[in-house]
Amino acid sequence: MKPNVIGEILSIIPQERVLTDLADRYTFSYDASFGEYLPDVVVQPHTTEEISRLVKLANREIIPVYPRGSATSLSGGPLPVKGGMVLDMSRMNQKLEIDTENMLAIVSPGVLTADIHRQAEEAGLFYPPDPSSSHVSTIGGNLLENSSGPKGLKYGTTKEYVIGLEVVTPMGDVIRTGGKTVKNVTGYDLTRLIVGSEGTLGIVTEAILRLIPKPPSRKTLLAAFDRFEDSGYAITRILSSGILPAAMELMDQACIRAVENYQPSGLPVEAEALIIIEVDGHPAAVEEEIRRCEEICRGQGANTVTVARDEKERETIWKARKMVSPAITQMGPTKISEDATVPRSQIPAMMKRLRQIADKYRLNLVVFGHAGDGNLHPNIITDKRNEEEMKRVEDAVTEIFEAAVELGGTLSGEHGIGVLKAPYMEMELGPIGLDMMKKIKEAWDPNQILNPGKIFPEPGQTRVVLRQNES
Numbered sequence: 147m148k149p150n151v152i153g154e155i156l157s158i159i160p161q162e163r164v165l166t167d168l169a170d171r172y173t174f175s176y177d178a179s180f181g182e183y184l185p186d187v188v189v190q191p192h193t194t195e196e197i198s199r200l201v202k203l204a205n206r207e208i209i210p211v212y213p214r215g216s217a218t219s220l221s222g223g224p225l226p227v228k229g230g231m232v233l234d235m236s237r238m239n240q241k242l243e244i245d246t247e248n249m250l251a252i253v254s255p256g257v258l259t260a261d262i263h264r265q266a267e268e269a270g271l272f273y274p275p276d277p278s279s280s281h282v283s284t285i286g287g288n289l290l291e292n293s294s295g296p297k298g299l300k301y302g303t304t305k306e307y308v309i310g311l312e313v314v315t316p317m318g319d320v321i322r323t324g325g326k327t328v329k330n331v332t333g334y335d336l337t338r339l340i341v342g343s344e345g346t347l348g349i350v351t352e353a354i355l356r357l358i359p360k361p362p363s364r365k366t367l368l369a370a371f372d373r374f375e376d377s378g379y380a381i382t383r384i385l386s387s388g389i390l391p392a393a394m395e396l397m398d399q400a401c402i403r404a405v406e407n408y409q410p411s412g413l414p415v416e417a418e419a420l421i422i423i424e425v426d427g428h429p430a431a432v433e434e435e436i437r438r439c440e441e442i443c444r445g446q447g448a449n450t451v452t453v454a455r456d457e458k459e460r461e462t463i464w465k466a467r468k469m470v471s472p473a474i475t476q477m478g479p480t481k482i483s484e485d486a487t488v489p490r491s492q493i494p495a496m497m498k499r500l501r502q503i504a505d506k507y508r509l510n511l512v513v514f515g516h517a518g519d520g521n522l523h524p525n526i527i528t529d530k531r532n533e534e535e536m537k538r539v540e541d542a543v544t545e546i547f548e549a550a551v552e553l554g555g556t557l558s559g560e561h562g563i564g565v566l567k568a569p570y571m572e573m574e575l576g577p578i579g580l581d582m583m584k585k586i587k588e589a590w591d592p593n594q595i596l597n598p599g600k601i602f603p604e605p606g607q608t609r610v611v612l613r614q615n616e617s
């Protein structure tokens with residue numbers, strides 16, 4: 147980057163928030179996925195005005211700009227793949243207002259999602275989107291990835307709760323979309339266009355989130371199955387019985403054993419599958435629904451069903467589920483985490499395909515996920531230094547996406563496209579669908595400065611390359 151550009155950045159942002167040292171820049175070269183890319187400069191803005199001026203400068207000089215929250219992206223979303231400027235949005239965390247009268251939260255993008263959960267609940271309200279990373283990820287990152295978690299089954303994803311945004315456009319202008327009203331049908335829904343756009347169409351500098359009343363009661367159960375298929379039938383039966391649980395999570399045997407090896411939690415290691423079900427709502431309805439869920443699980447062959455008797459037991463069950471990700475990380479040096487999603491009726495078929503793929507490519511593949519909404523997390527445990535195995539991983543990942551799309555599903559239910567899934571976009575969208583998306587990008591960002599190298603495949607790119615010495 148030209149020295150005069152750094153000089154101009156320093157005229158916008160004080161020196162202590164402009165990082166040019168190699169060591170500092172390395173700290174911003176990765177996320178939670180794969181690959182490292184060194185930015186030329188890291189800037190830590192505090193205000194919308196600062197961001198607007200930086201983006202105008204980047205347009206004049208044609209410098210790539212990479213917004214970044216906490217960098218927990220599993221798809222390469224914030225990676226500065228073309229160098230340029232990383233905008234560290236985590237420092238823009240000044241505002242977290244709960245407006246109880248209108249049941250809203252008004253937040254800066256760098257606020258941690260768990261802080262919104264906590265403050266909303268203190269006011270008797272509830273912000274449902276609950277990615278497992280919510281204690282470390284920013285609401286900005288959640289918005290741009292349209293993140294969700296176990297509660298997505300009943301309450302939907304982040305986009306259902308965003309009703310207004312302040313956005314710095316890729317040209318550096320500041321716009322407001324939506325507002326504080328729950329109803330708003332004025333023109334195109336730009337709020338929904340920005341949410342889930344992975345930082346390619348604008349930089350979110352403030353968001354207005356809808357809150358709902360906190361459910362007064364909840365109950366959780368854990369059911370263990372000797373046969374994997376039976377857990378799938380139990381899930382389908384519960385969902386077709388008129389009960390809509392708040393969450394319905396699935397763990398396969400490899401996950402159960404990984405958790406027990408990592409931190410013994412009393413899980414049945416001989417079980418082929420576990421499901422965790424939580425229902426919430428009016429206390430009387432909750433009692434009746436958890437009883438029905440227990441009955442259905444037993445009827446479908448569950449050999450044990452444990453209903454948590456109090457909050458402590460509930461937490462123990464959820465702790466085991468939350469342990470899955472760190473536990474499987476211990477199984478090998480590299481974890482490739484996918485989130486292909488299928489219609490829920492296709493979960494058994496997808497599980498079968500995943501097992502066939504693991505056998506065909508001789509890979510260590512574990513599966514957990516949000517069974518109620520078809521969002522599975524096949525994780526391949528591998529070693530990125532092993533070139534030959536990484537080639538097999540690439541083939542397996544490609545087949546996992548093919549399987550999901552063939553079964554009527556999608557490349558990503560949660561983690562976004564980023565760099566890692568970009569080569570497969572046409573597989574799901576078709577050439578015209580993909581072209582329509584590219585036209586939107588070109589209209590918003592004619593100089594292609596905002597998060598370039600994401601979502602759209604590079605020319606000729608048809609599959610992911612995970613081997614280190616290949617570009």
Ligand SMILES: Cc1cc2nc3c(=O)[nH]c(=O)nc-3n(C[C@H](O)[C@H](O)[C@H](O)COP(=O)(O)OP(=O)(O)OC[C@H]3O[C@@H](n4cnc5c(N)ncnc54)[C@H](O)[C@@H]3O)c2cc1C
Nearest residue numbers: 215216217218219223277278284286287288293294345350
């Ligand atoms: C252990 C673990 C568990 C996870 N569990 C879940 C889960 O349950 N559900 C789920 O959905 N995801 C999950 N994730 C993925 C990840 O946490 C989410 O995608 C999260 O929303 C990313 O937030 P972040 O603050 O880390 O954003 P980053 O990773 O820094 O960025 C994500 C994307 O948003 C863009 N961006 C960030 N801030 C802004 C902004 N203000 N304006 C414009 N663009 C911006 C970036 O350019 C990038 O494209 C998990 C990740 C890990 C490591």
